[in-house]
Amino acid sequence: MYKAYAAMALASFAASAAAAPPSAESIENLLKATKTDQVPASVANSIEQGVRQGMAQLLAGKQLTEEQRRKAEAEPLRIMAKVREELSWAKVKPTYVQIYQEAFTQDDINAMLAFYRSPAGKAFIEKMPGVLQKSAAAMQSRVGPMLGDMRTAMQKSAAEADSKK
Numbered sequence: 001m002y003k004a005y006a007a008m009a010l011a012s013f014a015a016s017a018a019a020a021p022p023s024a025e026s027i028e029n030l031l032k033a034t035k036t037d038q039v040p041a042s043v044a045n046s047i048e049q050g051v052r053q054g055m056a057q058l059l060a061g062k063q064l065t066e067e068q069r070r071k072a073e074a075e076p077l078r079i080m081a082k083v084r085e086e087l088s089w090a091k092v093k094p095t096y097v098q099i100y101q102e103a104f105t106q107d108d109i110n111a112m113l114a115f116y117r118s119p120a121g122k123a124f125i126e127k128m129p130g131v132l133q134k135s136a137a138a139m140q141s142r143v144g145p146m147l148g149d150m151r152t153a154m155q156k157s158a159a160e161a162d163s164k165k
Contacts, residue, residue: 021101022109030109031096033116035125040087047083051076 031037055076064072085091100109115121 019105022104022106024097024101026106026109026113027097027100027104028093030100030113030116031093033113033121033125036096037089037093040089040092041084044080044084044087048076048080051079 055072059072104112116125
């Protein structure tokens with residue numbers, strides 16, 4: 001009987017050890033292999049483009065003095081310096097590591113590392129941005145007409161409700 005309890009205890013210990021959270025080092029290796037460390041810079045670049053476009057729209061058609069123009073051009077630079085600081089890999093990496101440690105086991109991370117280091121995994125990493133971009137465009141082409149139809153239906157419904165008053 002004692003041997004049965006010992007075996008169960010040992011099995012329980014082994015199972016809990018196998019499900020232990022992954023090491024920060026292994027997660028950092030996975031994030032590097034998947035080029036996740038490049039995501040914050042990409043996000044910052046997108047934000048910068050939006051900030052510049054927004055500023056251009058705000059200033060469109062306005063006659064500015066040289067001083068006003070200089071200040072207006074400096075503002076996006078100031079905003080982006082803060083964005084880039086907050087989205088630096090050094091600042092966001094601990095958050096990624098914590099999220100991965102909460103979601104995956106060491107075995108999961110090991111398996112993902114093996115895949116992403118393989119030729120198929122490397123191809124996946126290289127090709128996914130294009131796949132996602134094409135997928136988003138395809139979905140947008142499907143959703144756009146639906147939004148127009150929904151807007152028309154809501155306007156019609158609102159007009160019918162107003163006419164019944």
